[in-house]
Amino acid sequence: MDLAALAEGRGRLAGPTVAVRGVTAASDRVRPGDLFAALPGRNVHGATFAADAVSLGAVAVLTDDAGAALLAAQVPRLVVPDVRAALGPVAAQVYGQPSRRLSMLGITGTSGKTTTTFLMRAGLRAAGAMTGVIGTVATMIGDETLEAGFTTPEAPDLQALLAVMVERGVDTVAMEVSSHAVAMRRIDGIDFDVAGFTNLSEDHLDFHRDMDDYFAAKLGFVKRATQAVVVVDDEWGRRAAVESRHNATTVSTDGEQAGVRALDVHEERDGTTTFWATGPWGSQRLGCAIPGRYNVANATLALTMLETQGVAGDPVAAAIATAQVPGRMERVDAGQDFLAVVDYSHKPAAVDGALRALRPLTRGRLIVVLGCGGDRDRGKRPHMGEIAARGADVLVVTDDNPRSEDPATIRRAMLAGAAAVPTGQRGEVVEIGDRRAAIVDAVERARPGDTVLVAGKGHETGQEIAGVKQPFDDRVVLREALGAPSGATS
Structure with missing residues (x-):
């Protein structure tokens, strides 16, 4: 692509x-012939690293x-008013x-994005589509799984990934769209068929000012698609x-009045x-x-999005009904x-939903490990x-990914919330920092x-402590605690 053509307009x-x-x-991922996008930063402008990019083969700077x-x-440089706004296009x-x-099918929302994406993938494959998936758990091109980074990659990586999908024969992509991706304009330049x-x-209230700001980012994505399907249960x-x-x-x-x-x-x-x-389309x-x-909402949303795109039939519904999602x-x-x-x-909300989902399946006690x-x-x-203290019979407060924070400080905040529940309304609360x-401990407590x-x-397959990510997979550790070899399947 000629740089002068990119500059037009x-x-x-x-x-x-x-x-x-x-x-x-x-700048450290430049390949020969690349256009390096020098974004303004909070402390340092990306143009500071342009010389490094050029030394690796960048031919121009945006x-x-x-x-x-x-x-x-x-x-050579293409100078624009807003680098991030121009980057995706x-x-x-x-x-x-x-x-x-x-065919671009994007899903946004706080919970259910990954599940809905995988349910749609199952339905699409049953209909004979060649699928791509972009999301939290993995990026997939057909049956090939790539390591996931951000839920939604940065704009240049995302466009390059979509181009590879086209090269490999993908016809439909199911994609998670995070509020960060909308606010940071990672999805600019993508034409979505259904949102x-x-x-x-x-x-994400560490990123957004408040819930209205968070909602505005999600709504911004919904508005940009050709068609939209919205769950109206909240x-x-x-x-x-x-x-x-x-x-x-x-x-x-x-029970809300709705089209589906x-x-x-x-x-x-x-x-x-x-x-x-x-x-x-009738009843199915x-x-x-x-x-x-x-x-149920995720499955219905998946079916409706596919129906909206013209993907329908009993095999599609049957595939959605039997699909599984890693870690969900x-x-x-x-x-x-x-x-x-x-x-x-x-x-x-997700913790509350999980506890409510498991309570009817539990004859004895509900034991929860949470950080x-x-x-x-x-x-x-x-x-x-x-x-968790209100919904579980036993809550084991532990570490999740403390990252750069003191793990004990995080646990204290959780324990304070648990202690605020009246004694007669909360389960037993235990603190064990080591996940x-x-x-x-939870497995040893469990009874028939x-x-x-x-x-x-x-x-997730790692735990980040003090800035270092160490191998850790809840599924593997749980299997081992249950006495099964770590390679056993669930």
Whole structure:
């Protein structure tokens, strides 16, 4: 792509035009022929690293006026008013507008994004589609799994990834869209066919000013898609449906008036659900193999998004009904006489939902292992401790990913929330900082008919302590505590 063509309608070209072969905002990841995006930072402008980028083969720099003043005179540059706003569209142009050659299905919301994405993937594959997945658990091209970084990658990486998917024959992409990605304009330059909205609850308030700001980011994504499907089981969903710029298809599982409704829901003893999804296409038998009433909404949303895109039929519904999702209410079975589950619930509403989902399946006690992450929203820690102490018979407070924080400080905040629950309304509360020891303790406490829930990390395979990520997988540790080899399957 000629640099002069990229400059048209965006900014001014300074220096000679050159051929651009790729785009990156990371100076240490430059490849020969790349356009280096020099973003303004809080303390240092990215143009400071332009010389390093050029030494690795960058042929030009995308920057603003402040960055241009820091560049050597001979470096070709495209100067724009807002580098981040231009980055996604520029990368999309360099990589051939890949989203326009794909069916792009994006899902946003606080909880349920990963589950809905994997349910859609199952339905799409049953319909014969070649799928791509971008999200928290993994990035997938067909059957190949790539290591996930951000829930939504940075704009140049995302556009390059979509281009590779096109090259490899992918026709439909199911993608999680985080509020960070919207606010930081990572998804700019992508044409979404359908946007799905799951729900909204307290999260990421270390990044967003308040819940209204958090909602505005989610709504911004919903508005940009050609069509939208919105779950209206909470007030935020109802607002999203009303404030969306188009006539969104609404979904309800709790009796709200909606275009698509889940009716006659039956929860089985093993945690699976069956129900009827009724919408413009008529009524269809549907189900979900993942425990939790809230997964009825995720399954119905997945089906409706596919129907909206013209992907329908009994094989699609059957695939959604039987699909599993890594680290989402994932059972770990080593032949024990109690239920053991690993779940990614690391937000107040998600913890509450997991406990409510498992309580009907539990004849004995519900034992929960839970921690909170460091360097993140501190306000939710007491709330999570309160919810877990109120909903569990035994709460083992432990470490999650303390990152750079003192783990004991994080646990104290959770314990304070637990202690605020009146004595007669809370379960036994135990503090064991070491997460492996906490999981072992929970298993040793369990008796026939009990349920052990290890919550917070789900699919994650590392634990970050003092800035160092060490290997740790709740599923592996739980299997070992149950007496099964670490390689055993769940």
